[in-house]
Amino acid sequence: MSQRKRIPRLKGNDYSEQAAQQRRSFIEEQTGTSLTNTRHYSLDPASLEGNTENFIGVVQMPLGVAGPYRINGEHAQGDFYIPMATTEGTLIASYSRGMRLVSESGGCTVTVVGEAMQRAPLFELASAREARALSQWLEENFAAIKAEAESTTRVGTLENIQSWVIANKLFTRFNYLTGDAAGQNMTGKATHKACQWVLSNFSGIQNFSLSGGIETDKKHSHMNLLHSRGKKVVAEAVIKKELLQSLMRAEPERMVRLRQRTIVGSLLAGSAYNGPHSANGIAAMFIATGQDEANVVESHAGIAFMDLTDNGDLYYSVTLPSIICASYGGGTGLATQRECLEMMGCYGEGKAHKLAEIIAATVLAGDLSLAAAVVSDEWVSSHDQLGRNRP
Template identity: 90%
Template sequence: MSQRLRIPRLKGNDYSEQAARQRREFLRERSGVELQHSSHYSLDPASLEGNTENFFGVVQMPVGVAGPYRINGEHAQGDFYIPMATTEGTLIASYSRGMRLVSESGGCTVTVIGEAMQRAPLFELSSARHARALSQWLDEHFSAIKAEAESTTRVGKLIDIQRWVVANKLFTRFNYTTGDAAGQNMTGKATHHACQWILAHFSGIENFSLSGGIETDKKHSHMNLLHSRGKKVVAEAVINKDLLRSLMRAEPERMVRLRQRTVIGSLLAGSAYNGPHAANGIAALFIATGQDEANVVESHTGLAFMDLTDDGDLYYSVTLPSIICASYGGGTGLATQRECLQLMDCYGQGKAHKLAEIIAATVLAGDLSLAAAVVSDEWVSSHDQLGRNRP
């Protein structure tokens, strides 16, 4: 490049309509694109500081609503209308269909089993014995380490430190609760502060990294299937066999038979989730409510289970061990995202568990609808009717 053309920025006033207009003009001059639609928005550019750099406009993502959905959670209780942002035709119709089936069968029971958010430092020492000594020392000094970590945050609490010695290295996972925030940045700051104290008080650490990779931030891992990252949530429902036949044109026995076979297919493929499509509902809810969309890759991991009851009804459950969501902070306070959270009474402090329950319940409804469409051979026809691409 003979000349590097910098993106315009206004020092001290970069989150303003003036700055956004300058960037749009800069892009128009270099691309010929007018950005007619991207430049229309109702939000205040000043509200984007801390969320977006070099702001010039918006991408208008269509948002639809699914429901009503009867949820019998410990935090989410009642009938909910679920905002879902997507460009995939049939998706919201399918989720609404599943929500009707579950609701008329008595609703979805949801339970938050546990929660944790991690940062995973790596310590390198002279030998495996020295690494073991540090592991034991962390146990002995946990109270002091906990105090150092928690001095950086109002709501974050250090639960424990998991440890693995490999060669002359100690891999750790500092596990926290983070209130109503997702907590990646919170735990990073807290762990960094705690580790500076460790480095100052334990001699012989030859190398240190704030991340040893074992937290698998924004990546799928078997580690987070076993040791939750985010909130571990179980959604379950018993589907009345007569309703399944009348609303979905599917038999409970055929649903279970399909699941037995798709489990084998999931194993062959090495899938992170053995149900139909957890990522669809999670992504649509994440985009609508201002979650970090990269966390879909962790949050969709899980285990689906299907069985027949003694009465011949269909039992279905979804266990999602790593739902990373927030009702406060990050993108949740932006104008449209906040409105979508408010539709479900999930904005603000004390609402993160409620949101996690709604997310898991939504996954269950979408799974049932898609599985029934496959069993009844309506999958392709539904997409032809509602999801056909237009010229």
């Protein structure tokens, strides 16, 4: 252990080019790797405090843009150009193709139908009856608990507390609105303060944990499919039959037939999302806009639905119950990430719902494009033409 060499840090000046250079030289010496490209960046190292420790440089992620895309949301209205960071060839072209199809059919209608962010404390008592008593007590004293929680935050509000008695334990979910922040840290701090008050005012609690696991932070769960974590958003579009045939070489009837069959496959696999590929668009937008990329695992879950209208057009919707995104705080204020948000008019306070609508609309466009490529048997040929698997 005495031979381990610590990564250099400069006390009081660790977010500086001097400190970054010292660490780069150290890593080059220790690993024999030249950091020629990693050392080139335009951001100010001082801006990274609170985002990245032991900063040495950047990983340059290719950034493309898809669109224009007509979105008819309650917050996102108009034609948008969508920044997408990805190394997957064909991806942005496919999303742009889907955006054209939807836009020329009248656009994508998007609705935020719910939101919540949680922390899920666990209380252990002597018996199930005492756990039930605590559950009732939390309801009776909700106003006081809410006041304690909200004393730690400027924008967060505690909306309700769900609870489940299992054996002699009470599992809870403290559900918050968090404004334009994603809110995981906010709700953790608020819930900790509230629970300290609970521990001081309810006797008989033998064990306590700030997380009992059922908030499933950065993990997919059926709980969050039913009870939203983040923004619950529904995106819808009616695609005209003639446009689907002329632009995608696919027919509504064949699209619906494919969906009926892939639903069976999704059930067989236990998929978190029964549509083509929600994670692709979400991940590309999350990286571009400074979101916590690990939240893709929760945000991509959802339900896709497809049907024929009375006149033979195609109705398609995606319901994404857990889009965890922010327009303010976290990585959104970093230089290039902020530019990507500003490209869509989504940076700053009051813009998180708008961003969530754009993300859901983007998922819908990508789904339609990929499904049509499968139906028309162009999936492989498009990757051969634009992707890394060119012959």
